[in-house]
Amino acid sequence: MKLTAIALALAAASLQILPAQAATAPAAAAPTMDAAGVWDLTPLYPNAAAWETERQAILAELPKLKALQGTLGANAGALRAGMDQISAVKKRIYRLAVYASLRADENTKITENQARNQQADAAFNQFGEATSWLNTEVAALGADKVNGFIAQDAGLAKHAYGLRTILRLSAHVLGAKEEALLASAAEPLQQPQAIYNLLANADMPWPKVKIHGKEVTLDQEQYVKYRSDADPKIRLQVFKAFWPVFKAYERTLGATYAANLRGTVFQARARNFPTSVAMAQGGDNIPEAVYRTLVEETNKGLPTLHRYFKLRSRMLGLKSAGYQDIYVPLAKPSASYTVAEAEQLTLTALQPLGKDYTDKLAAGFKGNWMHSVPQRGKRSGAYMNGSAYDVHPFLLMSFNNNYNSLSTLAHEWGHAMHTVYTTGAQPFETSDYSTFIAEIPSTANELLLADYMVEHAKSKQEKIFALSQELENIRGTFFRQAMFAEFELKAHEAVEKGEPITGEKLSAIYLDLLKRYHGDAEGVLKIDDLYGIEWAYIPHFYRDFYVYQYATCISAAAYFAEGIGKGDTALRDRYFTLLKAGGSDDPYLLVKAAGLDMATPAPYQAVVRRMNRVMDELEALIATK
CATH class of the missing domain: 1.10.1370.20 (Oligoendopeptidase f, C-terminal domain)
Structure with missing residues (x-):
């Protein structure tokens, strides 16, 4: 699964609400960051203090974005300057959100990391409020004027698709006041997913069952592991013990x-x-x-x-x-x-894609991009997050040493290599490929x-x-x-x-x-x-x-x-x-x-x-x- 810093990053028209992943939870010990199978997040920020410094710096930029309102139609240069300024802050806030969400997903029980993720969500929502006027203003300029500006200023080329998307969706763009109101509603509308994530990943009382003479806490990760057991009686036992928790x-x-x-x-x-x-x-x-x-x-x-x-x-x-x-x-x-054997098999199997592809993939394997070790409190499932444009992608999964884990690894690294090729060919403004394409590679x-x-x-x-x-x-x-x-x-x-x-x-x-x-x-x-x-x-x-x-x-x-x-x-x-x-x-x-x-x-x-x-x-x- 491709997961961006804000789940699915907005198109330039900013018409979709972004789901959150954070809320507070009981404190727990942080994982050791130099352990095998754990990602290295220092390319994003050296530490949490640096992240907080950047968050404050981004917040200080938001009033400047709000002040751009009413200036974009003056001429092509004004449109380019305004779009560049908005884009630069968006790129920084994506990176901010990536770090926060990855830290939060390592262990959903760590209160500090969940709180930081909430701060990142809030910052992005504030960014949305500060730029909520953008769609209305661009739509009011009209296609003739916007396309004329694009033709006059080569610097607008990277913004052209986003601007034309806004124009295409102009029937769904509201007035500035209404857009601001919807932008401010983003955070409360995100809360159902935040509640669900904490309930399903951190707070549900998972049963303890005996499987092959061993007591197992049947949480989501262990359910995935044991639902494929060779013994039909154990499979039935697992289903009968696991699903009543959700039913309750x-x-x-x-x-x-x-x-x-x-x-x-x-x-x-x-x-x-x-x-x-x-x-x-x-x-x-x-x-x-x-x-x-x-x-x-x-x-x-x-x-x-x-x-x-x-x-x-x-x-x-x-x-x-x-x-x-x-x-x-x-x-x-x-x-x-x-994990090493799975990586080598993946490299060999993907040779039909060519040497350039496998070389890039091998470099990624060596770069500590992935968090693969299973651990309690870790977000379930698997994803690739490639939203930090100036940094490599990051991947999360729980590797359980079976074929499904091998296949999942190949799948998620397909996302990662897609991001590598896209960011190598596209500017930030057109680097966020659609999910409609994301699951193909x-x-x-x-x-x-x-x-x-x-x-x-x-x-x-x-x-x-x-x-x-x-x-x-x-x-x-x-x-x-x-x-x-x-x-x-x-x-x-x-x-x-x-x-x-x-x-x-x-x-x-x-x-x-x-x-x-x-x-x-x-x-x-x-x-x-x-x-x-x-x-x-x-x-x-x-x-x-x-x-x-x-x-x-x-x-x-x-x-x-x-x-x-x-x-x-x-x-x-x-x-x-x-x-x-x-x-x-x-x-x-x-x-x-x-x-x-x-x-x-x-x-x-x-x-x-x-x-x-x-x-x-x-x-x-x-x-x-």
């Missing part, structure tokens, strides 16, 4: 997410968007047809997903499979992996790794494992994320219709999707009603209409990975042109220029065909003696 907080979690939904709908209506999804797509100018075509085509492909679940049940010897059985590997890997890395593992399998069992992992990647990245996307769509539409939203209702919506996607009615997988609470486990839902892009991106990634893996250098060139383009144009158009129209059924149908081909190969392999 269903009302609170429901109220928290409902507050997030209502905040999004409020913003959409305030900005004159017909729907929440239209607002989410509007900033990047992505046709709504992309989202709705994905959902439609995924539902058409459910027989293929059900075929996969049936194949899994046969291979695992399960007469009656349940939801708790979807994570167990179909074959044992030949060995576990250290990360997922392409996963697919290239999967292809390598299949091709270089040393035994039948190893090949079975590699093929099954590729199938699992498609299930998790295409079908599962599309299911999440459909849930988000239904939840937002319910609020837009004025329907009451409770945790119980959200669980009912999710359970219906869970049963349909997993073939409960057809007897494919049995879905216990308890598992309808799984929606509350997904932090991505607090980043509205984000997850669907995993599914669209695996479709594009499959296209690139297949061709590049076969040695198509022309395709590889177009691929790197896409990576280097950053945020210099509408992401839908950038992908289309690379050869794919994501608003049509074709890319999604191709993924379903790929899944069927892999199952054909796996079934043929297991049929051999």
Whole structure:
């Protein structure tokens, strides 16, 4: 997952609300920063005192940005000077936020770091208030005048796309007073995610269970570790112990997410968007047809997903499979992996991308960019944060020595290398590439790794494992994320219709999707009603209409990975042109220029065909003696 300093950095039009990640929590000991598997944050700031000095310096700049109001239309030079001044402060505040969020995510129980993260969020919100007049002023200048200024002053070239985006979205830009009011509302609208993060990561009372004779605290990290246990009784034990914790907080979690939904709908209506999804797509100018075509085509492909679940049940010897059985590997890997071994395998698998790519990747591996050691209180999941433009990207994951960790490492470093190529080719102003593109290089890395593992399998069992992992990647990245996307769509539409939203209702919506996607009615997988609470486990839902892009991106990634893996250098060139383009144009158009129209059924149908081909190969392999 690509995560910026402010989750998804704003387009120049600044039309999206930024989720926070911080709140206070009980104090705990800080991790040792020179330990193996822990990132080095000193390239950002040498220490917390330097960070605070910079925060105060940034705050002192904000009145100067406010004073620019009314000056941009004087001439081309005035527009360039004003945009340069705003951009320079934005770049500094991104860096400020990166440091704060990384420190906070190392251990969500450290009060000092959570407080610093809140200060960074507040500073960014103050920046938003100080520049809230910008969109209104640019829109009032009009396209003819703005484009004329761009033609007169070469220094405006780096601001051109952002300025034209503001003009495109002018129908959704409000008056200066209203823009200031919405900017000041940003911080309170962020609080649902802040509450959720602390509740889910720091404050929930996780149960202790005996697994293989060992007492385990079944928090989120341990749930991920043990849900794939080879023993079906342990898998069921893990599910039956873990999910009641979320179920016990269903009302609170429901109220928290409902507050997030209502905040999004409020913003959409305030900005004159017909729907929440239209607002989410509007900033990047992505046709709504992309989202709705994905959902439609995924539902058409459910027989293929059900075929996969049936194949899994046969291979695992399960007469009656349940939801708790979807994570167990179909074959044992030949060995576990250290971080160093995973890095070397990734380098080897990604050789089709060329020497320049692998050289840059190897340098990143040696640079202490990543926090990979598991520890209590650490933010769950995995992400890459590349928002500090003048510094390298940073990555967070918990490496558990298994294939999933290997694949996650390849995925997140795909994000990191995307950032490296973008920042090497683009100025800060056009370096923030859209999530619509971000998940293509990360997922392409996963697919290239999967292809390598299949091709270089040393035994039948190893090949079975590699093929099954590729199938699992498609299930998790295409079908599962599309299911999440459909849930988000239904939840937002319910609020837009004025329907009451409770945790119980959200669980009912999710359970219906869970049963349909997993073939409960057809007897494919049995879905216990308890598992309808799984929606509350997904932090991505607090980043509205984000997850669907995993599914669209695996479709594009499959296209690139297949061709590049076969040695198509022309395709590889177009691929790197896409990576280097950053945020210099509408992401839908950038992908289309690379050869794919994501608003049509074709890319999604191709993924379903790929899944069927892999199952054909796996079934043929297991049929051999």
